[in-house]
Amino acid sequence: MRRLEPGLKAGRLDAAEYESNFSDLHPRLGDHEALVASDRCYFCYDAPCMTACPTAIDIPMFIRQISTGNPMGSAKTIFDQNILGGMCARVCPTEQLCEEACVRNTAEERPVEIGRLQRYATDIAIAEGHQFYQPAQASGKKVAVVGAGPAGLACAHRLAMNGHLVTIYDHKEKAGGLNEYGIAAYKTPNDFAQTEVDYILGIGNIDVINGEMLGRDFTLTDLKSKFDAVFLGVGLGNVNGLNIPGTDTNGILDAVEFISHLREADSKADIPVGRNVVVIGGGMTAIDAAVQSKLLGAETVTICYRRGKEHMNASEFEQDLATSKGVVIRHWLQPKELEHENGHVSGIKLEYTHLENGLMKGTGHIAQIATDQVLVAIGQKLDTYGMDTLKTEGGKIAIDAEGRTSLQGVWAGGDCATGGKDLTVSAVAMGRDAAESIHRSLAALSVAGASAVA
Structure with missing residues (x-):
């Protein structure tokens, strides 16, 4: 067994191990595999899987099209509702959504592999670069989209389909949002996020301006003066930090930042990882950070979560994936203090917790774990910079059923808005639906303007 050096260290593994560890988690089905998998579908008339899909893809239809040897038609059925169907097929918690609702999902049977079939077609x-859509007749209207993540891209594509000119502003160097910067590398290898972005932009009528941030380079007032409508898909730009002693020491890193570094690195061998890693949190980000720490060569990786297994936001599949990779998940522990030696983290003290009358409370009993790297994944929050004129609710931009904000002519969707569920597929649905609302609003304005001229 390889003896690992303590402290953060890059290049713990050889090239072959990195390649194997970060290979595609669920390789695409082959043609025969897809036919066999699709043949298991009952093609339900009143399909519960379709109801469970936030974008309401006609799942029985697209699977039937695969079963009849028409994957291109299947892809169109998917894209009609979800233009980011390729990414969603990779990162959606299908085991909690469509596949959980599958009528074959019983004690005796496994569900139809809806996610893998969706990936096959898309x-x-x-x-092949096959574009199913082209912009409608030019409307003469211009719309600004702030944020090039799933919500912004879905909104921009639907607006372009309806004949509007769209300009997307994003503060990052690349479009894609969390799909580009926040998803585990083994879920989307081979730069798929950018491949999908290029495919979406292939419809035309969409310009992307990178490196420009709302509140720093332009304001909502600027956008409203230049565009006929504005959509905000800015995500959750701030992260929650540990409010405990010792957080100013070296070796403490936000898990989102850790994942981003790994995604953008030229080589996985460039990313340093500790010998003994502790991850704080219980969501998908915590799982992604923990698994990838193990894949980078950490000897021990421990997830500490303040509540029980049943309370974790990460799906049971993701939790099982983590444990299969050697990650230890410990429940009912909350961080209390970080210890350090020579300016670097050396351990973490945690307090055992329990529920008392429905409230989580500490027991006073302390556990201690030796560690040389702590990754913090305890949630993200809205960065309101440049959006202080908007009404917020529950820490998010307040919107109505159509995505309209408190500011006339401004819509919002995705994680940044009320109703956002921190899921790519939900963000896509909100962006798509807001685009339809914007289109109806712009069409009404055009009719009103024509009537006034008459």
């Missing part, structure tokens, strides 16, 4: 269309 990958074929994207690989």
Whole structure:
């Protein structure tokens, strides 16, 4: 067994191990595999899987199209509702959504592999660059989209389909949002996030301006003066930090930042990882950070979560994936203090917790874990910089059922808005639906303007 050096260290593994560890988690089905998998579907008339999908994809239809040898038609059925169907097929918690609702999902049977079938069809269309849509007749209207994540991209694509000119502003160097910067590398290898972005932009009528931030380079007032409508898909730009002694020491890193570094690195061997890593949190980000720490060569990786297994936001599949990779998940522990030696983290003290009358409370009993790296994944929050004129609710931009904010002519959707569920598929649905609302609003304005002229 390899003896690992303590402290943060890059290049713990050899090239072959990195390649194996970060290979595709669920490789695309082959043609025969897809036919066999699709043949298991009952093609339900009143399909519960379709109801469970936030974007309401006609799942029985797209699976039937695969079963009849028509993957391109299947891809169109998917893209009609979810233009980011390729990414969603990779990162959606299908085991909690469509596949959980599948009528084959019983004690005796496993559900139809809806996610893998969706990937099969969409990958074929994207690989061939087959565009199913073109912009409608030019409306003469211009819309600004702030944020090039799933919500912004879905909104921009639907607006372009309806004939509007769209300009997307994003503060990052690349479009894609969390799909580009926040998803585990083994879920989307081979730069798929950018491949999908290029495919979406291939419709035309969409310009992307990178490196410009709302509140720093432009204001909402600026956008409202230049565009006929504005959509905000800015995500949650701030992260929650540990409010305990010792957080100013070296070796403490936000898990989102850790994942981003790993995603953008030229080589996985460039990313340093500790010998003994502790991850604080219980969501998908915590799982992604923990698994990838193990894949980078950490000897021990421990997730500490303040509540029980049943309370974790990460799906049971993701939790099982983590444990299969050697990650230890410990429940009912909350961080109390970080210890350090020579300016670097050396351990963490945690207090055992329990529920008392429905409230989580500490027991006073302390556990201690030796560690040389702590990754913090305890949630993100809205960065309101540049948006202080908007009404917020529950720490998010307040919107109505159509995505309209408190400011006339401004819509919002995705994680930044009320109703956002921190899921790519939910963000896509909110962006798409807001685009339809914007289109109706702009069409009404055009009719009103024509009547006034008459």
